[in-house]
Amino acid sequence: MREQAPRVRFAPSPTGYMHVGGLRTALFNWLFARNQGGVFILRFEDTDQARVIEDAAASIMDSLQWLGLDWDEGPRAGGAHGPYWQSQRLESYQKHAETLLEQGRIYRDWTPPQDLEAMRKAAQKEKRPFKVDRSQLKTDGSPDEPHVLRFAIDQSHDPAWDDVVYGRQSRAGSELDDFVCLKSDGWPTYNFANVVDDHLMDISHVLRGDEFLSSTPKFLQLYAAFGWQTPSFVHVPPVHGPDKTKLSKRHGALGALEYRDWGYLPGALINFLATLGWNDGTTQEIFTPAELINRFSLERIQKSPAVFDDGRLDWINGHHLRALTLDELVRRAEGFWPQSAREASMDYKRQVLTLVQERLKYLGELPELTWFFFTDPAEYPEQLDMDNARQWLPRVLETIESSDFSEADLEERLRGLVAELDVKTGELFKVIRISITGQTAAPGLFETMHALGSETTRRRLQTVLSRAREVA
Numbered sequence: 001m002r003e004q005a006p007r008v009r010f011a012p013s014p015t016g017y018m019h020v021g022g023l024r025t026a027l028f029n030w031l032f033a034r035n036q037g038g039v040f041i042l043r044f045e046d047t048d049q050a051r052v053i054e055d056a057a058a059s060i061m062d063s064l065q066w067l068g069l070d071w072d073e074g075p076r077a078g079g080a081h082g083p084y085w086q087s088q089r090l091e092s093y094q095k096h097a098e099t100l101l102e103q104g105r106i107y108r109d110w111t112p113p114q115d116l117e118a119m120r121k122a123a124q125k126e127k128r129p130f131k132v133d134r135s136q137l138k139t140d141g142s143p144d145e146p147h148v149l150r151f152a153i154d155q156s157h158d159p160a161w162d163d164v165v166y167g168r169q170s171r172a173g174s175e176l177d178d179f180v181c182l183k184s185d186g187w188p189t190y191n192f193a194n195v196v197d198d199h200l201m202d203i204s205h206v207l208r209g210d211e212f213l214s215s216t217p218k219f220l221q222l223y224a225a226f227g228w229q230t231p232s233f234v235h236v237p238p239v240h241g242p243d244k245t246k247l248s249k250r251h252g253a254l255g256a257l258e259y260r261d262w263g264y265l266p267g268a269l270i271n272f273l274a275t276l277g278w279n280d281g282t283t284q285e286i287f288t289p290a291e292l293i294n295r296f297s298l299e300r301i302q303k304s305p306a307v308f309d310d311g312r313l314d315w316i317n318g319h320h321l322r323a324l325t326l327d328e329l330v331r332r333a334e335g336f337w338p339q340s341a342r343e344a345s346m347d348y349k350r351q352v353l354t355l356v357q358e359r360l361k362y363l364g365e366l367p368e369l370t371w372f373f374f375t376d377p378a379e380y381p382e383q384l385d386m387d388n389a390r391q392w393l394p395r396v397l398e399t400i401e402s403s404d405f406s407e408a409d410l411e412e413r414l415r416g417l418v419a420e421l422d423v424k425t426g427e428l429f430k431v432i433r434i435s436i437t438g439q440t441a442a443p444g445l446f447e448t449m450h451a452l453g454s455e456t457t458r459r460r461l462q463t464v465l466s467r468a469r470e471v472a
């Protein structure tokens with residue numbers, strides 16, 4: 001057994017943006033490494049050159065960095081086990097393939113691709129799973145002619161392992177396929193490269209999506225052929241949409257950088273992702289990253305698929321937003337204000353943030369929640385009763401005329417007016433609220449009036465009163 005601290009890796013293929021499932025795999029690796037005082041490695045698996053997208057790797061790294069998932073070894077970080085791009089390790093794969101070739105555990109295969117395709121189709125037609133039959137392959141030819149290198153499965157070796165999440169796993173060697181290690185262009189397959197790299201990078205725990213569960217027996221045969229010690233395997237169940245199907249954008253799932261641009265906090269997204277299929281054994285749902293590092297354990301990763309719920313993300317983000325100090329909230333809100341807030345003073349914006357912090361789910365909501373602090377309403381919802389406005393607003397204006405516009409004074413005066421007019425509090429306040437905000441829901445009435453100030457409040461009340469008189 002290894003004595004050293006764990007070494008784990010996140011090994012994305014740079015073929016697209018960083019989706020929720022991938023982010024969670026990266027996070028679990030990072031939390032485990034940080035909890036154990038281990039090493040977190042980032043490795044790009046870019047051997048499927050046709051599928052590589054130019055900016056994907058940069059966007060994956062930006063996503064991880066934004067979330068604070070710093071890696072100890074990898075691109076942008078360096079390290080003693082590099083390069084950390086598989087495309088820069090081709091020689092190593094070739095060398096390792098040759099070793100097994102010499103030992104007879106890898107053989108050359110000149111079968112034309114169309115013949116293989118025909119075998120695959122035949123299997124499909126007969127409704128049996130396709131598995132290459134070594135005796136039907138063209139295994140003689142000249143090394144100068146295009147060919148692939150295949151691993152010779154040992155049919156008598158039934159690989160088995162204790163998966164940290166899924167428990168005891170085993171497969172009959174006779175069910176396994178002689179798989180390609182090097183393609184005819186000399187590039188490795190994922191199947192071959194991941195094993196060679198995990199060994200050379202001294203990975204102790206392979207934590208990845210469970211779509212690789214079924215390939216792991218093949219990998220175990222490869223480890224055995226090389227005489228290498230196997231890492232621990234930790235396969236994590238998928239994240240599903242609420243309808244139990246594979247998670248997609250259709251379910252509202254976004255990439256990490258899109259969440260950033262909508263105004264989600266990195267700590268909140270981490271909280272959300274960590275609790276997708278993991279819990280600390282209590283009912284606690286809100287965690288800081290430091291708490292997660294402290295409590296994380298592989299044993300509490302759940303076996304059943306996690307369900308993505310963007311309402312829950314909003315709820316968690318709201319908690320994290322409310323936990324911010326006002327200074328921090330002001331800093332984070334920069335860039336999310338409505339256009340019309342450009343001229344407003346910092347003090348005023350601080351005041352506005354204090355009023356909406358309680359209701360804010362993500363910072364992208366700021367314009368819709370605060371626009372009326374910066375612009376006079378031009379339209380009013382139909383809930384504004386013009387008869388009431390015509391009758392009551394002159395009295396409201398009169399009542400607040402000499403107010404110092406402190407919240408307490410406004411409250412006292414307006415509650416006094418409710419009694420004087422003998423109307424329902426809610427009815428009177430509704431007319432005032434809609435008149436000054438153009439909305440039926442807004443922060444507290446006196447706080448809002450106080451923030452807007454005497455001049456703006458009275459101008460807005462006047463505007464509505466004039467309209468009410470016009471329509472009379």
Ligand code: GLU
Binds near residue numbers: 012207
């Ligand atoms: N490159 C693989 C992927 O992006 C990673 C598999 C692994 O972690 O071994 O899905």
